[in-house]
Amino acid sequence: MSTYYDDSQAVFSPVTRSAIFIVATITNTPEHHATVRNWCADVAAVVRSVAKRAPDGRLSCVCGFGSTAWNTLFGLPRPAQLHPFREIGSGGRVAIATPGDILLHIRAEEMDLCFELATQLLNKLGDAVTVVDEVQGFRYFDQRAMIGFVDGTENPEGRGAIDFTVVGEEDRTFAGGSYALVQKYLHDMKGWNALTVEQQEGIIGRHKQSNIELDADVKPSSSHSSLTTLEDENGNEVKILRDNMPFGRPGMGEFGTYFIGYARSPAPIEQMLENMIIGLPPGNYDRLLDFSHAVTGGLFFIPSLTLLEELSTRSVPPNGH
Numbered sequence: 001m002s003t004y005y006d007d008s009q010a011v012f013s014p015v016t017r018s019a020i021f022i023v024a025t026i027t028n029t030p031e032h033h034a035t036v037r038n039w040c041a042d043v044a045a046v047v048r049s050v051a052k053r054a055p056d057g058r059l060s061c062v063c064g065f066g067s068t069a070w071n072t073l074f075g076l077p078r079p080a081q082l083h084p085f086r087e088i089g090s091g092g093r094v095a096i097a098t099p100g101d102i103l104l105h106i107r108a109e110e111m112d113l114c115f116e117l118a119t120q121l122l123n124k125l126g127d128a129v130t131v132v133d134e135v136q137g138f139r140y141f142d143q144r145a146m147i148g149f150v151d152g153t154e155n156p157e158g159r160g161a162i163d164f165t166v167v168g169e170e171d172r173t174f175a176g177g178s179y180a181l182v183q184k185y186l187h188d189m190k191g192w193n194a195l196t197v198e199q200q201e202g203i204i205g206r207h208k209q210s211n212i213e214l215d216a217d218v219k220p221s222s223s224h225s226s227l228t229t230l231e232d233e234n235g236n237e238v239k240i241l242r243d244n245m246p247f248g249r250p251g252m253g254e255f256g257t258y259f260i261g262y263a264r265s266p267a268p269i270e271q272m273l274e275n276m277i278i279g280l281p282p283g284n285y286d287r288l289l290d291f292s293h294a295v296t297g298g299l300f301f302i303p304s305l306t307l308l309e310e311l312s313t314r315s316v317p318p319n320g321h
């Protein structure tokens with residue numbers, strides 16, 4: 001059990017109706033690096049200020065840093081498991097890595113709150129960053145993913161969520177932190193909707209209408225739920241915390257799912273991705289990927305609240321180490 005959750009950023013915020021995901025790269029000058037470091041000490045206060053304007057709005061923000069940015073901005077020590085996003089590819093299915101130094105995951109009941117917080121946080125960063133991806137996600141009916149199935153059912157809750165997502169004694173300096181892996185998926189909805197409901201249910205591993213898991217004797221081993229269910233060496237289930245959001249522009253034919261997975265180490269999320277893409281055994285891959293492809297991919301470390309503030313005081317030699 002990780003005992004450092006009191007100091008975590010809002011990783012376990014309850015699912016909200018709206019979210020904004022922002023990935024930005026930092027501008028490579030010492031002055032801009034200093035701006036980003038100073039900003040780290042401001043984030044919590046900006047979130048508080050905007051949140052107070054709508055007390056029932058459940059506004060929260062999680063911010064994280066990519067591997068290269070960590071070296072450049074903060075140097076050593078660095079989170080033990082932080083590395084650049086590892087591309088995985090097989091048979092035309094690829095989890096691509098795309099540029100990204102800073103991740104902002106902003107959640108609230110209403111989009112105006114998310115929008116205001118994103119605006120205020122980005123204003124403070126100014127030209128120290130360039131936003132390379134920005135997605136506004138919305139709740140789709142009863143928490144359904146764009147593909148029509150309820151999403152998030154098997155998320156860990158309570159102490160489980162803490163155990164699976166908060167770094168503890170294994171990396172003491174970074175205790176209270178988490179890792180987040182993000183991917184922006186686009187769906188071929190024409191192809192998906194041409195399947196029968198039974199075919200779709202076999203791909204996900206759950207009944208579409210009732211959200212009940214398929215019985216073990218009929219659930220295909222290639223189903224999304226089978227391939228993303230992991231066990232450790234003692235046979236205990238290893239979970240991650242997901243807060244995916246649908247997004248899209250129907251007029252442009254864009255229908256997407258923004259995937260975000262939080263965990264205490266990147267390893268289980270990467271293992272799930274490998275199972276989905278390569279297959280278990282190889283070739284027995286996730287058919288959801290015949291109708292969905294990732295157009296971004298990034299891995300970020302989410303420092304604890306205390307560390308986030310402290311990072312503003314780091315001074316890093318010009319070569320970043």
Ligand code: HEM
Pocket residue numbers: 145146147149150151152153154155183185204206224225226228229240242257259261269270272273288292
């Ligand atoms: C389960 C949708 C990508 C990990 C599910 C479920 C849906 C879903 C509908 C079933 C309900 C639930 O338990 O949440 C999607 C969509 C994706 C996507 C639309 C993007 C195209 C991913 C990725 C990962 C992942 C990239 C991990 C790397 C999981 C896990 C479960 C799950 C761990 C729970 C499995 C279980 O315990 O039964 N997903 N997912 N998903 N997904 Fe995904």
